[in-house]
Amino acid sequence: xxxxxxxxxxxxxxxxxxxxxxxxxxxxxxxxxxxxxxxxxxxxxxxxxxxxxxxxxxxxxxxxxxxxxxxxxxxxxxxxxxxxxxxxxxxxxxxxxxxxxxxxxxxxxxxxxxxxxxxxxxxxxxxxxxxxxxxxxxxxxxxxxxxxxxxxxxxxxxxxxxxxxxxxxxxxxxxxxxxxxxxxxxxxxxxxxxxxxxxxxxxxxxxxxxxxxxxxxxxxxxxxxxxxxxxxxxxxxxxxxxxxxxxxxxxxxxxxxxxxxxxxxxxxxxxxxxxxxxxxxxxxxxxxxxxxxxxxxxxxxxxxxxxxxxxxxxxxxxxxxxxxxxxxxxxxxxxxxxxxxxxxxxxxxxxxxxxxxxxxxxxxxxxxxxxxxxxxxxxxx
Amino acid sequence: xxxxxxxxxxxxxxxxxxxxxxxxxxxxxxxxxxxxxxxxxxxxxxxxxxxxxxxxxxxxxxxxxxxxxxxxxxxxxxxxxxxxxxxxxxxxxxxxxxxxxxxxxxxxxxxxxxxxxxxxxxxxxxxxxxxxxxxxxxxxxxxxxxxxxxxxxxxxxxxxxxxxxxxxxxxxxxxxxxxxxxxxxxxxxxxxxxxxxxxxxxxxxxxxxxxxxxxxxxxxxxxxxxxxxxxxxxxxxxxxxxxxxxxxxxxxxxxxxxxxxxxxxxxxxxxxxxxxxxxxxxxxxxxxxxxxxxxxxxx
Ligand SMILES: Nc1ncnc2c1ncn2[C@@H]1O[C@H](COP(=O)(O)OP(=O)(O)O)[C@@H](O)[C@H]1O
Ligand SMILES: [Mg+2]
Numbered sequence: 001x002x003x004x005x006x007x008x009x010x011x012x013x014x015x016x017x018x019x020x021x022x023x024x025x026x027x028x029x030x031x032x033x034x035x036x037x038x039x040x041x042x043x044x045x046x047x048x049x050x051x052x053x054x055x056x057x058x059x060x061x062x063x064x065x066x067x068x069x070x071x072x073x074x075x076x077x078x079x080x081x082x083x084x085x086x087x088x089x090x091x092x093x094x095x096x097x098x099x100x101x102x103x104x105x106x107x108x109x110x111x112x113x114x115x116x117x118x119x120x121x122x123x124x125x126x127x128x129x130x131x132x133x134x135x136x137x138x139x140x141x142x143x144x145x146x147x148x149x150x151x152x153x154x155x156x157x158x159x160x161x162x163x164x165x166x167x168x169x170x171x172x173x174x175x176x177x178x179x180x181x182x183x184x185x186x187x188x189x190x191x192x193x194x195x196x197x198x199x200x201x202x203x204x205x206x207x208x209x210x211x212x213x214x215x216x217x218x219x220x221x222x223x224x225x226x227x228x229x230x231x232x233x234x235x236x237x238x239x240x241x242x243x244x245x246x247x248x249x250x251x252x253x254x255x256x257x258x259x260x261x262x263x264x265x266x267x268x269x270x271x272x273x274x275x276x277x278x279x280x281x282x283x284x285x286x287x288x289x290x291x292x293x294x295x296x297x298x299x300x301x302x303x304x305x306x307x308x309x310x311x312x313x314x315x316x317x318x319x320x321x322x323x324x325x326x327x328x329x330x331x332x333x334x335x336x337x338x339x340x341x342x343x344x345x346x347x348x349x350x351x352x353x354x355x356x357x358x359x360x361x362x363x364x365x366x367x368x369x370x371x372x373x374x375x376x377x378x379x380x381x
Numbered sequence: 382x383x384x385x386x387x388x389x390x391x392x393x394x395x396x397x398x399x400x401x402x403x404x405x406x407x408x409x410x411x412x413x414x415x416x417x418x419x420x421x422x423x424x425x426x427x428x429x430x431x432x433x434x435x436x437x438x439x440x441x442x443x444x445x446x447x448x449x450x451x452x453x454x455x456x457x458x459x460x461x462x463x464x465x466x467x468x469x470x471x472x473x474x475x476x477x478x479x480x481x482x483x484x485x486x487x488x489x490x491x492x493x494x495x496x497x498x499x500x501x502x503x504x505x506x507x508x509x510x511x512x513x514x515x516x517x518x519x520x521x522x523x524x525x526x527x528x529x530x531x532x533x534x535x536x537x538x539x540x541x542x543x544x545x546x547x548x549x550x551x552x553x554x555x556x557x558x559x560x561x562x563x564x565x566x567x568x569x570x571x572x573x574x575x576x577x578x579x580x581x582x583x584x585x586x587x588x589x590x591x592x593x594x595x596x597x598x599x600x601x602x603x604x605x606x607x608x609x610x611x612x613x614x615x616x617x618x619x620x621x622x623x624x625x626x627x628x629x630x631x632x633x634x635x636x637x638x639x640x641x642x643x644x645x646x647x648x649x650x651x652x653x654x655x656x657x658x659x660x661x662x663x664x665x666x667x668x669x670x671x672x673x674x675x676x677x678x679x680x
Contacts, residue, residue: 071579091582092590104580108598121585169584 011221012236013046020083022047022205023068023173028077030063030229037063039229040077047172050199050206052216054252055226061209062101064226065175068207069098081173092121097171101178103162105150111137111161112146118169136164139198156187163195167202174199176208180215192218213253217241225249241302243286246381250300257306257346258298258379266291271378273297277342279320283373291378301376306348308336308361309368319370322346324363336361338369406658413651414444424647448652458636458653462660465633468547468622469615472554473562476611477604479555480562484603485596487563488570495571502560502567514553514624521549521625545627553621558614562607569603570596602675609668617657633657 013019021044030038038060045051053061066072068079070091079086086094097118105114112133119129137143140160150158159179166174179195180188196219199206210216216223217237224234225248233245244250247258261273261281271291273281283299291297313319325345326337329352336348346369361367415424426440452458487498505513520526523540531537543549573596581591597604619634626632633653640650 069579069583071582090587091579092585092587096583098580098583100576100580102574102576104574104576106577106580106595117581118584121590165584 011048013049014044014222019046021045021080022049022082023207024080024083025064026078026080028064028067028074028079030060030067030072031075036229038067038074041229041231043224043231043234045205045207047205048199048203050196050219050221051208052220052223053207053209053226054211054213054216054223056211056252059226060229061211061226062177065098065177065207065209068173069096069175070094095172096175097166097169097173098175099162099166099177099179101181103150103158105158105161105165107150110147110149111142111153114150114161115165115168117165122169132168136168140164155182156191159183159191163198167198167204170202171204173205173207176206178209178211180210180212188215195219217253225252243377244300245379247298247300247379250377250379255303255347256300256376257303257348258300260296260298263291263293263295263297265293270373271297273299275320277320277340277344280317282317283376283378286378289378289380291380295380298379298381299376300379301371303335303347303349304351305371305375306346307370308338308348308350309370310361310365311368313368313370318373319368322367322369324361324365324367327361327363336367338367340369409651409654411444412647413448413655414446415648416443416445416447417646417648422647423645448648449656451649452652452656458633461631461633461636462656464631465616465618466660468550468554468632469612469618472551472558472615473608473612475551475555476559476562477608480559480607481566481600481604483559484563484566484570484600487567488573489575499567502563505560510557511620514557514620517549517553517556517625518544521552544625547626547630549625549627550622550630553625554611554615554618557621558611561610561614565606565610566600566603569600573599602671605668605671605675609664609671612664613661613668616661 014021023043023045025041025043028038028041029036041064053064055061063072067074068086070086070089073087081094081096106117109117115133115136116129119132124132133146134143137146140163142157142160142164145153145157145161150161153161159182163179166176176195180191183191192215195206195208198204208216208219220237222234222236223240224231225240226232227248233240233249235243240249240253244253244256247256250256250258259281260276262276263271264274264280265272266285269285270282271285273283275281281299285291307313320340322338322340324336325339328335328337331352333349333351336350338346338348340346348369412424415426417423418425426443428437428440432440483502487495487502490498518525521544522528523542523544525544527543528537528540532540543552577595577599578591581595582588586594617634617637618632619638622630622632622635623638626635637650637653637657640646640653
């Protein structure tokens with residue numbers, strides 16, 4: 001598979017043979033009674049990485065962080081920090097801080113005392129604490145609020161106090177459990193970039209939990225997509241987006257159309273399929289894959305890789321007729337929902353710069369949908 | 382119609398307070414400045430509507446503070462007050478020591494068990510207070526259950542004299558008032574977000590440190606409420622010292638009772654009650670301030 005490094009910066013320690021992971025989950029399982037919350041999981045996270053755990057609610061993300069912070073013990077397996085097992089190390093002895101989903105600000109302390117809490121525990125001198133607290137509050141732009149109690153702050157301000165408190169002690173690793181979950185959309189987007197800047201500035205390793213794929217894509221060096229206690233795929237945002245390894249991942253990250261088919265022929269790096277929707281497909285075989293005849297498979301194509309046109313394409317392969325079912329104008333682009341004869345509704349998008357002004361496609365029009373043989377990935381499940 | 386209804390609903394608690402608290406207080410106050418006589422009722426003067434204004438002002442001049450002077454001149458009363466305060470403080474402290482872990486255990490128990498534990502705490506109220514205190518006599522007396530059990534264990538050879546000592550008094554008070562300590566502490570602990578404790582540990586506190594800096598600190602309003610709810614009734618407690626305490630157990634409630642029933646000295650008994658009330662006003666005001674402050678804080 002083509003190697004897509006981090007787009008954000010040239011940083012890819014996971015590709016270097018001699019770099020050692022900072023955090024290693026080795027066959028970690030966590031059970032609550034009979035319920036398996038984390039299932040034989042392996043993960044490597046490198047120093048200064050911005051690592052996201054992405055998955056639906058209840059898939060075990062928080063449990064994973066809590067094991068790392070020391071609030072839960074793995075039922076089996078072990079976690080290593082800088083090569084040293086964390087087994088039996090209590091939370092207060094771990095160089096790991098956590099920013100809680102609920103923020104967990106101390107309600108009886110003002111903002112400055114909240115931020116100073118960890119510093120006092122570390123036995124810092126009073127003047128040092130004062131300086132550090134001022135610096136942290138400046139960093140999160142809350143200087144004027146140092147005397148306020150948490151209940152006198154807005155959600156966004158609380159979030160920033162929690163952040164300042166958790167980075168004040170300069171932990172090597174910061175765990176953030178849905179840090180932006182309680183914020184509104186606009187504030188979220190601003191804060192995403194602030195988090196990224198902060199991480200760069202302080203040189204920390206971030207492990208962040210989210211169920212918002214856009215958020216994960218924007219901020220992360222790498223993402224682990226989780227499902228029911230297991231990691232389904234890890235990779236850079238581009239890898240996960242361009243080359244999802246299952247339909248689950250593909251559907252979780254952005255929207256995707258999965259054209260189902262049965263393999264008819266596999267030769268010369270191309271695979272031919274008989275589409276369930278009544279059209280023939282011929283697509284690039286994923287490297288290292290082996291498909292046999294009559295095997296069920298899905299060709300997953302992103303909406304922006306589908307071509308919508310009134311004109312009949314030159315070849316009948318990878319092309320299907322449909323009807324515009326629905327249409328959404330988003331300013332920069334237009335989203336089409338196209339209904340196929342099998343009544344499957346497919347999503348396609350087109351930049352408005354490409355959409356011809358003289359003859360725009362509108363609702364109820366008959367159109368042709370087509371895609372190139374390398375427009376998506378063929379998935380076994 | 383609407384405003385009338387509202388006025389009535391607002392008036393109800395005031396009428397209630399007036400009839401059930403202020404009037405009895407005024408009656409007791411008035412008896413406390415009277416003179417004891419052998420009559421029914423056993424104090425003088427008696428005010429009568431037929432006396433006319435002249436008779437009333439004459440009788441008014443007969444009222445005096447002599448009973449209060451008497452109370453302060455006889456060390457028996459001062460000692461009884463001091464000893465009551467001491468007993469109440471010690472009992473409150475013991476109740477806190479037992480009640481806090483109980484409340485903590487309840488608040489941290491699985492959610493489905495909590496109503497059961499709450500029920501168990503409240504259950505004793507279904508039986509008469511008097512009967513429960515009597516039951517302790519059966520347990521604590523020399524041939525009672527506790528002594529039999531200890532002797533069976535071989536811890537002691539002879540029965541211990543527990544009944545009619547201060548120890549029995551403390552056992553009785555702590556047992557009776559424990560729910561008043563447990564419930565307010567439980568209610569503060571139950572609504573506490575446990576992730577605060579974890580956050581404290583995460584930021585470098587040991588478990589014990591996090592307990593002091595977060596759990597105990599946030600439970601403080603409950604601890605204060607519980608302590609006052611135990612302290613205030615314990616000071617004036619009469620039944621428990623009478624039934625479980627010894628002859629030398631001096632408590633103001635017992636003193637009051639004997640003034641009233643044994644000596645039939647209603648005026649002195651009333652004066653004792655009024656002074657007790659003033660002693661209690663201090664913690665009650667403190668308590669209300671603390672409550673007001675915690676309400677302010679939680680807003
Ligand atoms: N202390 C616990 N006891 C029992 N079940 C738990 C406990 N903590 C988490 N779980 C269960 O484990 C699963 C994963 O939870 P969690 O890690 O919080 O998911 P996520 O953060 O991905 O939403 C959930 O089904 C949850 O109900
Ligand atoms: Mg969670």
